[in-house]
Amino acid sequence: MPLKKTVNSSYSRWMDADGPEADIVISSRVRVARNLAGKPFPHLSNNEKAEDIIRAVRLAVEDKELAKQVGALEISLLSELSPVERQILVDKHLISPDLLSSFEWKAVVLRDDEVISIMVNEEDHLRIQCLLPGLQLKEAWELINQVDDGLEKTLDYAFSEKLGYLTACPTNVGTGMRASVMLHLPGLGLTKQLSGVLNAINKVGLTVRGLFGEGTEALGDMFQISNQITLGQSEEEIIDNLVAVAKQIIAQEQAARRALYNGRREVFEDRIYRAYGTLKYAHILTFEEAMRLFSDLRLGIEMGLVSGIPAKLLNELMVKIRPAFLVKLAGQDMTAQQRDIFRAEMIRKEFEGS
Amino acid sequence: MLCERCGQRPATMHLTEISNGQKNDTHLCEVCAREIQPQGFGFVPQIHLHNFLASLLNHGMGEDKSYKTETTGKKCEKCGVFEGQIAKQGLMGCGDCYPFFEERLLPLLRRIHGSTRHTGKVPARTGGRARLAKEINKLKNNLKEVVSREDFEQAAQLRDQIHQLEKYMAEGSEG
Ligand SMILES: [Zn+2]
Ligand SMILES: [Zn+2]
Numbered sequence: 001m002p003l004k005k006t007v008n009s010s011y012s013r014w015m016d017a018d019g020p021e022a023d024i025v026i027s028s029r030v031r032v033a034r035n036l037a038g039k040p041f042p043h044l045s046n047n048e049k050a051e052d053i054i055r056a057v058r059l060a061v062e063d064k065e066l067a068k069q070v071g072a073l074e075i076s077l078l079s080e081l082s083p084v085e086r087q088i089l090v091d092k093h094l095i096s097p098d099l100l101s102s103f104e105w106k107a108v109v110l111r112d113d114e115v116i117s118i119m120v121n122e123e124d125h126l127r128i129q130c131l132l133p134g135l136q137l138k139e140a141w142e143l144i145n146q147v148d149d150g151l152e153k154t155l156d157y158a159f160s161e162k163l164g165y166l167t168a169c170p171t172n173v174g175t176g177m178r179a180s181v182m183l184h185l186p187g188l189g190l191t192k193q194l195s196g197v198l199n200a201i202n203k204v205g206l207t208v209r210g211l212f213g214e215g216t217e218a219l220g221d222m223f224q225i226s227n228q229i230t231l232g233q234s235e236e237e238i239i240d241n242l243v244a245v246a247k248q249i250i251a252q253e254q255a256a257r258r259a260l261y262n263g264r265r266e267v268f269e270d271r272i273y274r275a276y277g278t279l280k281y282a283h284i285l286t287f288e289e290a291m292r293l294f295s296d297l298r299l300g301i302e303m304g305l306v307s308g309i310p311a312k313l314l315n316e317l318m319v320k321i322r323p324a325f326l327v328k329l330a331g332q333d334m335t336a337q338q339r340d341i342f343r344a345e346m347i348r349k350e351f352e353g354s
Numbered sequence: 355m356l357c358e359r360c361g362q363r364p365a366t367m368h369l370t371e372i373s374n375g376q377k378n379d380t381h382l383c384e385v386c387a388r389e390i391q392p393q394g395f396g397f398v399p400q401i402h403l404h405n406f407l408a409s410l411l412n413h414g415m416g417e418d419k420s421y422k423t424e425t426t427g428k429k430c431e432k433c434g435v436f437e438g439q440i441a442k443q444g445l446m447g448c449g450d451c452y453p454f455f456e457e458r459l460l461p462l463l464r465r466i467h468g469s470t471r472h473t474g475k476v477p478a479r480t481g482g483r484a485r486l487a488k489e490i491n492k493l494k495n496n497l498k499e500v501v502s503r504e505d506f507e508q509a510a511q512l513r514d515q516i517h518q519l520e521k522y523m524a525e526g527s528e529g
Binding site for chain 2 (some may be wrong): 035037038039040041043044123145148149152156157158159160161162163164165166167168169170171173174175177198199201205206207208209210211212219228229230231232233234235
């Protein structure tokens, strides 16, 4: 049963770190929102209506023709999973945290490799997602487009000639599409160019996001760029726009990394190898510290300085070191302190022999 | 400062968002920050957005007419949702709410998207403009071929078909 396999493994295809520009772009994601014509949106739904939607989606995804074109898709109810397992789906980026509230009414569709997932009865009836490693927004959209075409043979979408795909929130109406890339930008951070570069993006219709702790360093040096506008631009235009901006940032990050390496090579290497050493030998690691060390080590891997650890492993560890998976691995609940010890132990094991 | 998401724990982190040159910080506690996890890209709940929409919708009504309760304003005939409810939640009730509340919605859409006209994908079943345009093109090519064969009866038929489709399309673009 694929869903059990999904929650028992921390690995997902998007972690492979093998797409184009994978030294900076962790992953590309495209999702589209779709609703069924004549049905109230999920926030007005009740149990019975929600079940109707799930039944319709089940019928659509179990179509043999669709399976032939995009691979077998399997639908599962979220109620089949334990709370920890549901959180693991969130941590693996397959569903949103919003799908966890009133989960009794909700379902998820997955392809075996987890590249395609569909949330059923989230804010919209369907949210079709495609998640790929590296910079592959075009590929992700092509795949979604195929899935969407296939589903449409069974489902009657709420659509208007004028406003496009009709969504619960007017911010998604039109294409219903949200495309995003996850970027690792430690070079811009270390050379203090980050806010300058990000503020300069300022292209109409795009949003940049980063999560910061108490200091000025972004958690894990990860940033997300996504489109904000869904009406008045075609899917291809939205993606071309995003790819163009991503490429600009990639070029600037590459320049920053080169400058760091050429400028103060010892300091730079010291930072990377300290991170490596700490991860390999530490006995207590908080989530935040581990994320910070991963970022430094990842930079070393991406620049070809460290070869014993694949970037793929770090991507998987970003999911594995979260509380849900730790609890799953330990088979019991833990205090925060116990988790920090367990987390360090798990990372030590993964790094053994490297 | 308390976390803006749960309102319960102290905020120790902030999520920075920059769009259209506007910077927006959301202060979050550790638990919420971990839950929304920007590594989950795109899944950041739109904390401000629904409030923002609500205020825009309210604003459109003017001070004295602002939605005091959820059951003010017009009511969608299909799903039964009131204008006041939409303003409060920032969410439409069903697909039919769009044409029903169009007057109120169009200025809002222009503010959010800078446009009020979809130019992207069209579902095959809807038989949309893109497909219509394609069909017209195909007929025009047929017409050329038929004319070159001097099959004028067939040509007249094709020409009528093209006119009809073009008229249909022109009407669609006004509506
Ligand atoms: Zn909170
Ligand atoms: Zn309605």
